[in-house]
Amino acid sequence: MKSSVRNALIAVGLAAAATLAAPVAQAQSYSVWLVENSRFMNVPYGAFMPDRVFVPGSTSKMNNINTVDLPVNVGVIKGTINGKMEVILADAGWKQQDYLKMTGSDHYSAVVDQLKLLGISADQVTKIIVGHGHWDHAGSLSDFPNAVLYIQKAELEGIEWAINYPHPRISATNVSPGGCARTPACGYPPKTLDEIYGKVLSAKAVIVDGEMDVLPGIKIHPAHHAHTAGSQLIEVRTGTSVGTLVFGSDVYSSWQGIRDWMMANPQSSADTAQQFLAYEKCYKLTGGYNNCISGHEPTSYTADYPITKNSWVGANGARLAEITLAPGESSKKK
Amino acid sequence: MQTEVSGSQRTARVAALKGFGFGALVVGLIALVAFAVFRENFKPAAPAVEANASFVGGLSLHAHEATALSPEEEAYAAALWPIHSEVKLAAVRMIFAGLAYKTEDHDAKKLRAKVQPLTQTFEAAGKRVAVIKSPASLQEAHKSYVEAVKLYSSATREMIKVADDGRDEHLIQAQQRSEQASLAILKLSDVLWPGEYKPN
Numbered sequence: 120m121k122s123s124v125r126n127a128l129i130a131v132g133l134a135a136a137a138t139l140a141a142p143v144a145q146a147q148s149y150s151v152w153l154v155e156n157s158r159f160m161n162v163p164y165g166a167f168m169p170d171r172v173f174v175p176g177s178t179s180k181m182n183n184i185n186t187v188d189l190p191v192n193v194g195v196i197k198g199t200i201n202g203k204m205e206v207i208l209a210d211a212g213w214k215q216q217d218y219l220k221m222t223g224s225d226h227y228s229a230v231v232d233q234l235k236l237l238g239i240s241a242d243q244v245t246k247i248i249v250g251h252g253h254w255d256h257a258g259s260l261s262d263f264p265n266a267v268l269y270i271q272k273a274e275l276e277g278i279e280w281a282i283n284y285p286h287p288r289i290s291a292t293n294v295s296p297g298g299c300a301r302t303p304a305c306g307y308p309p310k311t312l313d314e315i316y317g318k319v320l321s322a323k324a325v326i327v328d329g330e331m332d333v334l335p336g337i338k339i340h341p342a343h344h345a346h347t348a349g350s351q352l353i354e355v356r357t358g359t360s361v362g363t364l365v366f367g368s369d370v371y372s373s374w375q376g377i378r379d380w381m382m383a384n385p386q387s388s389a390d391t392a393q394q395f396l397a398y399e400k401c402y403k404l405t406g407g408y409n410n411c412i413s414g415h416e417p418t419s420y421t422a423d424y425p426i427t428k429n430s431w432v433g434a435n436g437a438r439l440a441e442i443t444l445a446p447g448e449s450s451k452k453k
Numbered sequence: 454m455q456t457e458v459s460g461s462q463r464t465a466r467v468a469a470l471k472g473f474g475f476g477a478l479v480v481g482l483i484a485l486v487a488f489a490v491f492r493e494n495f496k497p498a499a500p501a502v503e504a505n506a507s508f509v510g511g512l513s514l515h516a517h518e519a520t521a522l523s524p525e526e527e528a529y530a531a532a533l534w535p536i537h538s539e540v541k542l543a544a545v546r547m548i549f550a551g552l553a554y555k556t557e558d559h560d561a562k563k564l565r566a567k568v569q570p571l572t573q574t575f576e577a578a579g580k581r582v583a584v585i586k587s588p589a590s591l592q593e594a595h596k597s598y599v600e601a602v603k604l605y606s607s608a609t610r611e612m613i614k615v616a617d618d619g620r621d622e623h624l625i626q627a628q629q630r631s632e633q634a635s636l637a638i639l640k641l642s643d644v645l646w647p648g649e650y651k652p653n
Contacts, residue, residue: 159652189652217639221647253653261632275556279549282542292541306653309544310635313628316548319555320625326556369653384653415652 147335148358148445149198153412153427154233155420155437156191156212156255158226167415168373170381187417190438191255193230194366194412195237196355198445200334206239207246207337208266209353209366210414213258217310222255228437231262236433237451248339250368250414251347252278252315253306260314268318270349271341272328275315277348277388278307303348303388327351340404344390345370345397352397354404361426361443365401366412370394374416374424377401378408384415412442522645525588530645532585533598536578537638543574544605544635551612551624561616568612575606594641604634 164184165172174182194209208230215227231241241263248269249257260268281303284290292304318324325331331339336356343349346369353366371377372384377398382391401411409426413419420430420438430440431453441452522530550567554560579602587595611627614620642649 162652191652217636218643218650220643221649222652223647254650255652272556275549275552278545279553282545282549290542291538292545304545306650307545308635308639308650309541309548310632310639312545312548313632313635316552317628317632319552320621320628386653 146356146358147198147200149196149336149355149443150445150448151197151355151357151361151364151442152195152237152451153419153440153442154193154195154228154230154237154433155226155439156193156228156230156233157215157222157224157437158191159189159415160223160225161186162189168376168381168383169385170379171375188225189372189415189417190419192412192414192416192419193233194353195234195239196337197237197239197448198334198336204243205246205334206234206244207248207334208244208263209248209412210250210256210368211247211259211263213255213311214262217258217308218254226436226438228434229262230259232434233437233439236439236453246333248333248351248353248366250353250366250370251350252311253347253369254308254311256368256414257315258311260318266323268315268324269327269331269333269339269351270315270324271343271351272326272349273341273343274347274349274351275326278304278312280348281388305387306347340365340400342367342370342393342397342400344388344393346372346384346386346394347388350397352400357443357445359443359445362410363405364410364412364426364442365404367397367401368414370397371401371411371413372415374408374411374413375418377411377413523588523590526591526645529585529587529591529595533582533645536581536585537642539574540578540602540605540638543571543578544631547571547605547609547612547631548628551628554615555624561619565613565616568609572606572609572613575602575609578602579606591644594644597637598641601634601637604630604637608634 163173164187167187167189171181171184173185177183191212192210193212196207196209198205212230214229215224218224234241234244242265244263244266246269247260247263247266251257252270252274257270260266282290282292289302290304291302292307315324327339329341333339336358338354340352340354341349342352350368350370352368352370355364355366356362357364367377369384371394373381375381376383380395380398382394398411402408405411412426416424418424419427420440422428426442427440429442429452430438433439433453439451441450444450547568550564550571553567554564579599582599582602585595608627608630611623611630614623
């Protein structure tokens with residue numbers, strides 16, 4: 120065979136191979152929604168964000184709001200990897216019947232019910248990445264039997280350290296009736312920890328030590344002591360026009376907090392410097408604050424929090440927001 | 454079939470088409486404006502929940518509020534609280550003994566050493582709970598709490614069996630009992646100590 124013919128055939132072969140390989144090389148794309156699991160009503164703003172403490176008579180936008188209603192937000196990420204559908208939850212919310220009165224909640228809708236409005240059943244959830252293990256973020260793990268839990272090793276170590284500390288004011292899961300005084304072990308009722316332990320026993324848990332690539336375009340970043348000892352961020356490169364999202368859970372409980380560089384949701388297990396470093400991480404990964412998804416931002420599902428503005432109201436007044444749709448995914452907005 | 458058309462006829466036909474097109478455009482625009490005016494004036498009222506789309510300021514009036522306890526219930530809650538605190542801490546320690554066994558050391562002897570004292574804690578707590586006098590309104594809840602402490606105690610005894618035969622089945626059974634007990638105490642907590650777990 121003449122060399123020119125051979126070269127031409129090689130060129131054609133390479134071109135054909137490149138064409139076949141093109142779908143594999145394409146960026147992975149994900150559809151993303153935010154769903155409201157419930158709303159904590161009438162929370163004093165200053166208790167949530169000290170810089171926003173209410174000053175009676177103040178005309179400042181920073182200090183003229185007395186109480187806020189805080190949604191419990193759960194991220195839903197859906198994509199197809201090698202022909203298999205993956206549904207990943209960023210946090211898992213909680214179950215109303217366990218804490219009905221003590222939380223002063225309203226607009227409760229179980230995460231499984233919110234998912235149904237997106238056409239997703241509980242058994243289709245493949246992964247749950249909890250930002251941390253508090254009851255309102257890891258409180259419905261057992262509703263998702265097939266899902267693998269991702270939790271930081273440091274989160275479990277932090278709780279274990281606290282409960283074994285020799286002084287009861289540190290080791291207490293709660294200090295006094297009627298108030299969680301935010302001891303390091305506060306916020307982890309036995310029921311929630313039983314659910315985490317249940318995932319471990321059923322071989323459905325990954326104990327993450329630092330960073331981890333979970334799926335193409337989805338990566339865990341540690342944010343230790345930004346809220347709890349083993350908090351973590353979830354980076355989602357959506358492959359769509361919205362670009363990269365970072366779910367912060369309670370590392371940035373408030374989107375206004377990350378926008379205005381104010382700390383939110385103070386905890387004894389948190390270090391303000393670590394919280395701000397985690398804010399910076401989201402800025403670096405997403406190019407700003409708009410794509411940082413907060414766990415309890417009061418303006419969620421409204422135009423005041425632009426990434427969540429494409430929203431609608433589901434059962435019991437609990438809201439949903441369509442953040443982005445992967446090619447081929449139809450809108451679920453009602 | 455082809456038709457011959459002269460230059461002047463073609464010009465006249467183009468002018469007529471242009472006139473027709475312009476007229477259609479004007480009619481279309483008028484229809485659009487009329488539709489917009491109609492839609493604005495006769496739009497159905499938005500549902501109340503949408504009208505109140507910004508929830509800042511605690512405007513909703515439907516939050517679940519805790520009801521005040523009677524003096525007898527308050528006394529019961531006060532007597533139960535110190536025991537409840539010990540029970541919760543012991544329950545969490547039991548869970549972490551299991552977690553450490555599964556995720557860190559796989560040392561059944563260590564597991565037994567951690568869990569055995571918790572059996573005594575739960576048994577002692579159970580005896581203390583049993584002698585608290587519960588008001589009539591909380592008798593069922595009280596019974597449920599007593600049962601929950603027994604379940605925890607039983608869970609510890611089941612866990613320890615791993616040291617005998619190394620079978621994880623004991624841990625699974627123990628976890629199921631523990632979770633059942635945890636749910637029961639949480640339900641009573643919701644009545645007695647409504648602020649026990651704050652939003653965080």
